[in-house]
Amino acid sequence: MITADRLHSVQEYYFSKKLREVRSLIDEGRPIINMGIGSPDLPPSKETVSTLQHVLEDSKAHQYQSYQGLPELREAMANFYESRFDVRVNANTELLPLMGSKEGIMHISLAFLNVGDEVLIPNPGYPTYTSVTNLVGAKPIMYDLTAESGWLPDIKALERIDLSKVKLMWISYPNMPTGARISMAKMKELIAFAKANNILVVNDNPYSFVLNDDPTSILQVEGAKEVALELNSLSKTFNMAGWRVGMVLGSQEHITAVLKIKSNMDSGMFYGIQKGAITALQSGSDWFKNLDEVYERRRKLMFELVDKLGAAYDTNTAGMFVWAKLPKGSKSSETFIDEVLYDKNIFIAPGTIFGSNGEGYIRFSLCVEEDKIREAIARF
Structure with a gap:
């Protein structure tokens, strides 16, 4: 049986392939320390886990669920955005779990995309933006993010591009993979750019509450709902990556369009996970404070490791990664991380998996216990 042509437009996800290699080294008995993946190793709150455990006896727990999620989950998500971002959305029409x-x-x-439509994708950026664009038959148009620009879009450079076929633009702030923050002024500039060019801007925003004392949402900009959607997730904020709980927020028109797709692709989220997510979203300020204290200790240690490698980094970043520039004259990012993997039994992500502008950079995850980071330092 011949596979679909669209499969020629994508490759297996880098981490899917690389982690098989890492697992094979572990199976050989090598003491690999994995600093490549942003998968939280900390548990959700006890209250969240307890909620999941106790709803399993509920008669509703094992039935099909609404495509739009439980009303109380949507309310919890809307309340979370109002309390944490000062963004108000209608829980019934402007938010979709x-x-x-x-x-x-x-x-x-x-x-939103037809075959041949064009999509603005950050370089460096999350590889899934490009692969999904290819899978739906649209055309990726890479736009540069650089250290000199603070890893922020250069609007003037974007305006010099032929934008006549561009329908969608992906951004991600706090940025993945660099950890760069975005200002209100820049968000306003992006919304004005989107309105002027009839482009839907989507901010992928899962790192808002990790080592970030000023969480931002693109929806904080007045009138943003006309041309913007925002994705968010409980994965990093509440250590629930394996639970698979996220949300998209925007205008009723845009959310309805997304629901048309979603309702044809799943049969609702498991009831117990929804109930646990509600509990997580109601966590108090102590949860965020304690989470940051753990990540701050880890980041200080990670800076020590990066110093050992002679790499440079910005201390004023957010999120759960350290993005580091290799010393001048270093080998390519992928050659460098492979040498560290096989010589020191430490896996680090090469910047090139996020785009050509990632060459010369490496990325460390903070989802590693402090003792393991100290061990990694000792290996150098």
Whole structure:
């Protein structure tokens, strides 16, 4: 049986392939320390886990669920955005729970892109933006993010591009993979650019509450709902990556379009996970404070490791990664991380998996216990 032509437009996800290699080294008995993946190793709150455990006896727990999620989950998400971002959305019409924000990237692309439409994608950026764009038959148009620009879009450079076929633009702030923050002024500039060029801007925003004392949402800009959607997730904020709980927020028109796709692709999120998510979203300020204290200790240690490698980094970043520039004259990012993997038994992500502008950079995840980071330092 011949596979679909669209499969020629994508490759297996880098981490899917690389982690097989890492697992094979572990199976050989090598003491690999994995600093490549942003999968939280900390548990959800006890209250969240307890909620999941106790709803399993509920008669509703094992039935099909609404495509739009429980009303109380939507309310909890809307309340979370109001309390944490000062953004108000209608829980019934301007918000849609997702099985993780990653599926939202596909749903949004299917809802708004025709074959041949063009999509602005950050370089460096999350590789899924490009692969999904290719899968739906649209054309990726890479736009540069650089250290000199603070890893922010250069609007003047974007305006010099032929934008006549551009329908969608992906951004991600706090940025993945660099950790760069975005200002209100820049968000206003992006919304004005989107309105002037009839482009839907989507902010992928899962790192808002990790080592970030000023969480931002693109929906904080007045009038943003006309031309913007925002994805968010409980994965990083509440250590629930495996639970697969996310959300997309925007205008009723845009959310309805996404729902048309989603309702044809799943049969609702498991009831117990929805109930646990509600509990997580109601966490108090102590949860965020304690989470940041753990990540701050880890980041200080990670800076020590990066110093050992002679790499440079910005201390004023957000999120759960350290993005580091290799010393001048270093080998390519992928050659460098392979040498570290086989010589020191430490896996680090090469910047090139996020785009050509990632060459010369490497990325460390903070989802590693402090003792393991100290061990990694000792290996150098």
